Amino acid sequence: MLAMETPLLRQLLDALGPSLLRPLPARGEAAVPVSGTVVYERRVPLPPARDAVLLAVGVGTAGDEAEDLVRRAAEAGYACVVIKRFGEPAAELEAVAERAGITLLAADEAVGWHHLDAMISSALATAARPADAASPAVGDLFALANAIAGMVGGATAIEDPHRRILAYSTLPDQPIDQGRRQGILGLQVPDAPAYDEQYAALARSHGVCRFPTHPSGLPRLGIAVRAGSELLGSIWVVDAESDLDAAAEQALRDAADIAALHLLAARTAADVARRHRADLLRRLLATPAGASVVAPQLGLSAGAPVAVAAFLVAPDEPDGAVAAHTAARLADLVGLHCEAHYGRHGCALIDGTVYALLPAGHAGSSHRELVADIARRAHGALRVRVHAGIGSLVGSLHSAATSREDADLVLRALADRPGDPGPCLVATIDEVRASATLAALSQTLSGHARMAQGLGPAISAHDVEHGTTYVGTIRAYLDANSDIPAASARLGVHPNTVRYRLSRAEEIFGFDLADPDERLVLWLQLRLRAAP
Template sequence: MPSDPERSFPATGPLALQNSGRITLRRLRETLGPLVLDSVCIPRGDEVPVGQPVVQGLYEPVPPQPGGLLLLAGGAVDDGTLEAIRQAGQAGYCAVVLKARGADLAAAAAGAQEAGVALCTIPDDMPWRHFDALATAATGAVEPSADSYASVGMGDLFALANVIAYQVGGAITIEDPHGHVLAHSSLPHQEIDDIRRKAILGRLTPHRPGNSDEYQRVIRADGPVWFDIPEPDHTNRLAIAVRAGSQLLGLLWALDGAPALGEGAAAAIVEAAKVTALHLLRARTHRDPDRWRRAEVLAALLDGGVGGHTAAAQLGLATDARTVVVAFAQATPEDTPGLAGARTVDLVNLYCEAWHPQALCVAAGGTVYALLPVRADAGALARAVKFAENVCDTVRRNTGLTLHGGVSMTGDVLDHVPACRRTADRVLRALAADADSPRVAALEEVRSRVTLLELLERGSPATDLAPGPVQRIIAHDARTASTYTESLLAYLDAFGEAVPAAARLSVHENTLRYRVRRIQKLFGLDLDDPDTRLATWLQLRLHDLSTRT
């Protein structure tokens, strides 16, 4: 605990999120993500400090708020917008945020450039109140006026984190059991390290070797746990599990850096854990039941267990809502680390919240499904693909996991959601079947492979037919370790052109021609017949896919 509470401390932490605007525009954009806050022009650079958000309607005088974030709610981009941008520049605002609604923003960008204020946009579908809440949380809570827990409103976790930081003497994060940062302190005299900085920006503790073991040590311990860390960019830590009886609610982490924790830090964090349990229980009472209920309904809807009419009211959607299902799965077959897997669900949830108030996700097995309400326009699928790409990028940065994302077609009503889920699953499977595939795809990009996989699932040769040439070729390769199957498929893939097929196999074209003649002779295969060529290629292709999936 600091020895002199009246001492004036310098603001040393680059993420000290005070009203003075310690967070920069760049970090605000990184924290919220490109799907939430996009920049049109930044005349003073993106390292300018950001203050608190101010919601303002068009044609209303812009109030003074140096360094503020002006949320310009209103209609179309017109002269009123240009005037508001001019006034924001005069009042010293950091940035003006508006919704483009398909308008040309060239004039607004020119006005912002002249006014010296950044111009940013948010999605047209995002309610202003939702963005205001996200921006307010990102820019942080003010330092508490007293060191008493009684000064903290129930459920105000950011203010609570500041009081705990004051009592314990080091920068604090309040996390859920999966490493999701629920709140963090922002006292200006308490420094943070790079790990803490990344956790605040990504709202998740970054995955690193030994991370899961540290969490398990804290969870199993009856009291505080000290971590002496020799790495220069990683500060020592004091941690404790937050429980209500035997129920694990979360964890508290305190940095033992600058300033160093005092002798009473362990006792102070024990008391802090008791107070935090009350706040987390209150927060869970208000938020978690609704989230879990909606997730359970979504899981049932995806499986076809409930109809669209039944699910509509519980999901807050109309029965004729247009939606897209995006499925995420790990690109490699290794087991997903528990903590990293939980982070993936948390990140998808965060992106869903940014997409639309009624968007949500649920994990089923090794797949995470996101249900995205979309507008009835030609760009809906492209935006969903961009959503999936951003999720994959963020998960990769925060957890080290590589995901594939499968985007379904658009469902016109909620009753189409199960079919959309099946389509997203097939797209995922098509991506997994080809090592050269992109990370994310919509159905049209991999339709041919999806069709082949459908044939592989549904179709098989009649059981009363004797094995044909293709089955005999495959069996011959299995017995003799020959490569007739691979050679013939490459030849047919190349439309009978020996040169590109031989290059793919890394053999001479004359060698390949000899093999093909040999195959035709040994197995009675007439490749001059178009039906035989089609049937042979299809069977070989399906066999190849079956060995990859």
């Protein structure tokens, strides 16, 4: 029997990388044995756990709670405590950990605790394998596929939960069938009802599944790859001669443990890359002059025509922490769909609004169709109303900020749209240009002194003081193009009531609605005063 290695903190840190988990303060003393993870819960007594990694969920870096937890963890035998700093200083907590004799680790704030728990568990499982069980470097999925093919004895494919083929083996003299050939060509498992049944069976199982028949011909072994309860993907091995025995099954089970860390690391690398592209898009929209520097990193030419789309959870949805969480999920959803259709050009969450860069080549109706589809999917997944606006197509990345301004104006126009909004509102700048122009005028003229003088403010003040409704009546009349029956229908009153109110307003405030200049200025004052 092969001796099992004792996992060390050094191995854990090497496997996960410094972007995910790093010691505080940074130093090389990582020869600390580690045995597993424990998630901290405030209302549950801290259990003793020799050499475990304590995930300090919800605990900051400052204050008595954090310091007390570090001391108690050291007394209970923990190897280290993992915190998230969120920009806070941690020098005092580091000193407490130093005195207590326990290692303090800082985790990437953007990585969920459940994700981090799964990655640490998989890394420790891999590190604890027999000392002579070689494994490819984390992240090299093609090398891993070849290693599995050699261990198990058949052509191997590694897939994600959506049946996309992430890697496949290339060892010679291992038979494959037509289904595998098609999958490799498109990096996607072909659609077939029989496949649906096999994947469903694999998802239910926690061991190796044998599939004697296969839509493409050759039998297979399959196993789901998991980190805890989370399904990360699957491994499939062709059993061409139907001779893969119990030893092959055991080898495939061992390979699934190793593959979990590889798949988690690959997903984390993708998350890091996505956040980097989001930072680049923020820079581009804030500082258009830097387009030449940012463009190559986004995979675009600085002279490429682009449009910017803006997505927003409807303003009347719940706010606070719930809204922030929903906006983050919306950003993830928009980013994934835009990457699938346009490539990895950037998606960013800025002040609650999700912005996506839409390159030319998909201009016109296809932009709108995709944005509308994303909005519908977001509504279905998040159960909130979503507004989406598409800015003008501009000639280069240097003008991307202009398209972003247009998209923002579209969102303002949609928010001010009367009537039942429905689950999703989507528009291009051309579809709401009049309303968007009014919104832009509101921004431009809101601080102008003359807009705060004259009839509009006087009528509004009178309504507040006397409880009258002259502002609403005049706006309805002007919006209806001086059509009294139409205005009365909007207000839900008799036409004679509208005539009386207009006559009284002219008497009280001394103006003439027949004067086109006076009517225009009054309409602007009343409309812009109510604009969002």
